[in-house]
Amino acid sequence: MQAYLKLDHIDKVFTRGNATTEVLKDINLTIEKGEYVSIIGHSGCGKSTLLNIVAGLTGATNGGVLLEDREVNSPGPDRAVVFQNHSLLPWLTVYENVKLGVDKVFAKTKSRAERDAWVMHNLSLVQMAHAKDKRPNEISGGMKQRVGIARALAMEPKVLLLDEPFGALDALTRAHLQDSVMALHQKLGNTILMITHDVDEAVLLSDRIVMMTNGPSARIGEVLEVPLARPRKRLELATSPGYLKCRQRVLEFLYERHSFVEAA
Amino acid sequence: MSMPAMKTEMPAVVTPPAATAAPVVTMTPKPAPRAAAYARMAKETGARVVPPLIVVALLLVVWELICRRAGSSLPPPSKVFKDTRELILDPFFDHGGIDKGLFWHLSASLQRVAYGFSLAAVAGIALGTLVGQSVWAMRGLDPLFQVLRTIPPLAWLPLSLAAFRDGQPSAIFVIFITSVWPIIINTAVGIRNIPQDYRNVAAVVQLNPLEFFTKIMIPAAAPYMFTGLRIGIGLSWLAIVAAEMLIGGVGIGFFIWDAWNSSHISEIILALFYVGIIGFVLDRLIAALGKVVTRGTAAN
Numbered sequence: 433m434q435a436y437l438k439l440d441h442i443d444k445v446f447t448r449g450n451a452t453t454e455v456l457k458d459i460n461l462t463i464e465k466g467e468y469v470s471i472i473g474h475s476g477c478g479k480s481t482l483l484n485i486v487a488g489l490t491g492a493t494n495g496g497v498l499l500e501d502r503e504v505n506s507p508g509p510d511r512a513v514v515f516q517n518h519s520l521l522p523w524l525t526v527y528e529n530v531k532l533g534v535d536k537v538f539a540k541t542k543s544r545a546e547r548d549a550w551v552m553h554n555l556s557l558v559q560m561a562h563a564k565d566k567r568p569n570e571i572s573g574g575m576k577q578r579v580g581i582a583r584a585l586a587m588e589p590k591v592l593l594l595d596e597p598f599g600a601l602d603a604l605t606r607a608h609l610q611d612s613v614m615a616l617h618q619k620l621g622n623t624i625l626m627i628t629h630d631v632d633e634a635v636l637l638s639d640r641i642v643m644m645t646n647g648p649s650a651r652i653g654e655v656l657e658v659p660l661a662r663p664r665k666r667l668e669l670a671t672s673p674g675y676l677k678c679r680q681r682v683l684e685f686l687y688e689r690h691s692f693v694e695a696a
Numbered sequence: 697m698s699m700p701a702m703k704t705e706m707p708a709v710v711t712p713p714a715a716t717a718a719p720v721v722t723m724t725p726k727p728a729p730r731a732a733a734y735a736r737m738a739k740e741t742g743a744r745v746v747p748p749l750i751v752v753a754l755l756l757v758v759w760e761l762i763c764r765r766a767g768s769s770l771p772p773p774s775k776v777f778k779d780t781r782e783l784i785l786d787p788f789f790d791h792g793g794i795d796k797g798l799f800w801h802l803s804a805s806l807q808r809v810a811y812g813f814s815l816a817a818v819a820g821i822a823l824g825t826l827v828g829q830s831v832w833a834m835r836g837l838d839p840l841f842q843v844l845r846t847i848p849p850l851a852w853l854p855l856s857l858a859a860f861r862d863g864q865p866s867a868i869f870v871i872f873i874t875s876v877w878p879i880i881i882n883t884a885v886g887i888r889n890i891p892q893d894y895r896n897v898a899a900v901v902q903l904n905p906l907e908f909f910t911k912i913m914i915p916a917a918a919p920y921m922f923t924g925l926r927i928g929i930g931l932s933w934l935a936i937v938a939a940e941m942l943i944g945g946v947g948i949g950f951f952i953w954d955a956w957n958s959s960h961i962s963e964i965i966l967a968l969f970y971v972g973i974i975g976f977v978l979d980r981l982i983a984a985l986g987k988v989v990t991r992g993t994a995a996n
Contacts, residue, residue: 489896507899519893523915523990532911533901587901 435462436623437486437591441495444481455481457649459495461642463591468617468624470634472682473644474690479627482644483595486625487513499590509537512584516596518576520568526579527564530554533587554586555579557616574605581613585620594626598633607666610637618663631686635678636664643685653690656681771962779962794946794954802970804946808864809932809978812871816928820876821921824883825913834884845877849935853942863943867936874935875928879921886920887913915990922986929982933975 444456455478463469471479484490486497488507496503499510512533520529530551538547555561558578568576577597584592597613598606614637617624628634634641638658645653658678660669669675756773763772771779787799826833827841852873856866894916898908914921940949948967955963 487896487900489899507896508902509900511900513896513900515893515896517893519891519897521894521897521912521915523918532897532903536901536903 436465437463438498440498442485442492443494445493454649455647457651459652463623465623466621468637468639469642470626470628470638471642471644472628472634474646477644477647477650479644480595483593483627487511487593509533509587510590511593512587512589513593513595514580514584514597516599518580520576520579522568525565525567526560527551529579530583530586533583537587551586554582558582574601574609577609592622592624594624596627631679631682635675641682645690654685776962776965780966783966796946798970801946801948801951805936805940805948808867809871809936812868813875813929813932816872816876816879817925820879821883824880825887828884828887841880849874850938853939863945867939867943870935870939871932875932878927879924882920882924883917886917890916918990926979926982929978933978937971
């Protein structure tokens with residue numbers, strides 16, 4: 433397997449005063465170009481911390497992240513993040529929110545007109561071109577998240593990091609947006625690392641599912657290949673044996689071997 | 697902090713327009729909706745304007761009744777109006793020296809406030825940003841600010857007179873030092889409260905510090921900044937009247953002091969009325985400016 437993104441022996445210890453908490457312990461993971469990998473685990477297992485380390489927003493205590501064999505330890509547009517709560521800037525319009533990143537990333541390589549066209553192109557990829565002059569508080573939660581995805585895509589990241597991107601949405605909107613992300617992945621071939629706590633979402637979208645044990649000192653418990661052909665159709669999969677088997681494996685891991693401990 | 701209070705004045709009941717307008721409809725195609733809209737607007741304005749007018753009228757009557765008796769130390773409103781008619785009707789006269797119309801006194805005071813407050817706004821936002829952004833700046837400066845801000849405005853005046861040796865810059869300095877603290881403190885709180893999400897976005901996009909300041913910090917902290925600016929302008933207006941009483945020259949504060957020395961009580965009352973109205977207008981101006989500038993942020 434050719435390593436495009438490599439998480440190399442990552443440990444993360446939080447220190448507050450005299451108390452130290454080891455959140456992540458010896459995380460190793462390699463991701464191929466174009467692969468869709470989900471990380472699933474109970475809340476508090478440090479999966480968001482792991483994503484922040486890959487994004488460069490948090491430093492690892494030991495180990496590091498390699499992207500195309502180069503170490504990355506500060507945030508950058510090559511690892512664009514779609515945040516859980518969209519994180520659009522409320523004082524900018526939809527267009528300006530996407531443009532913020534585009535202007536920085538393509539300041540030298542694209543002309544003003546090209547950047548404008550590129551923003552609009554990305555907004556239309558997520559079907560949000562019609563709302564370009566709206567402000568975030570004028571559009572629905574699902575639409576905000578679409579814009580968040582457009583903003584990340586527009587930076588042409590090498591790896592797209594999704595931090596529970598559908599967590600704050602209602603079930604119908606979530607399904608709709610999952611289909612959109614699947615279509616985008618199919619079309620653009622991005623490398624995607626997604627954090628989730630939704631088993632169906634993980635199985636539906638991913639090529640591989642990384643299951644994490646409970647914290648503290650969370651490790652990678654198991655990695656499951658999802659051998660389902662793409663494009664995947666939600667309705668057909670609901671009864672497909674391959675899908676159900678994968679789902680079963682993840683559920684067993686989460687609820688039998690590593691069921692959530694409330695005390696944490 | 698006092699911003700949301702402005703939004704409360706919404707009319708609770710909107711009467712159905714057709715009910716009253718329908719019988720009057722004649723030839724013209726669409727008079728009903730417009731007439732109804734005007735009626736509704738008039739009603740809304742009335743609901744807002746009439747109650748305070750009634751209260752003011754009642755207070756005037758009570759004041760008149762109390763102060764009307766012979767030997768009363770303060771003049772009743774009727775006498776105030778009679779005494780100050782000339783001042784009210786001709787605010788623009790200028791007989792040289794300090795014998796000028798109220799317009800000139802007020803504009804001199806407003807000018808001082810404008811200088812002092814502008815300086816305070818710039819310095820306050822700059823220092824507030826520093827203190828909000830840097831933990832070490834906060835540890836170093838915050839205790840100092842907390843002590844200095846409790847010093848009453850007028851206590852600074854002798855010191856600034858000693859330093860500047862002139863009334864004008866001293867008054868401006870007093871305005872500055874009075875209004876700068878709430879601006880610093882509110883800006884710092886605003887900067888400190890910028891959600892981590894916005895900082896993360898800035899980090900991923902790799903904004904440089906200047907871009908971060910203009911594109912994230914200023915808009916994100918603007919509601920807090922305007923709270924500080926609003927408190928600041930109120931305090932400036934409070935301080936200028938007191939300061940001018942001491943430094944003399946042209947200015948509404950000295951006008952009041954001068955009227956007291958010449959026992960023109962009616963003139964004092966008129967001046968107080970103007971001071972109140974202008975303070976109110978200044979406050980609303982900053983609030984309106986804040987509303988325009990923070991149109992996106994506040995609704996988040």
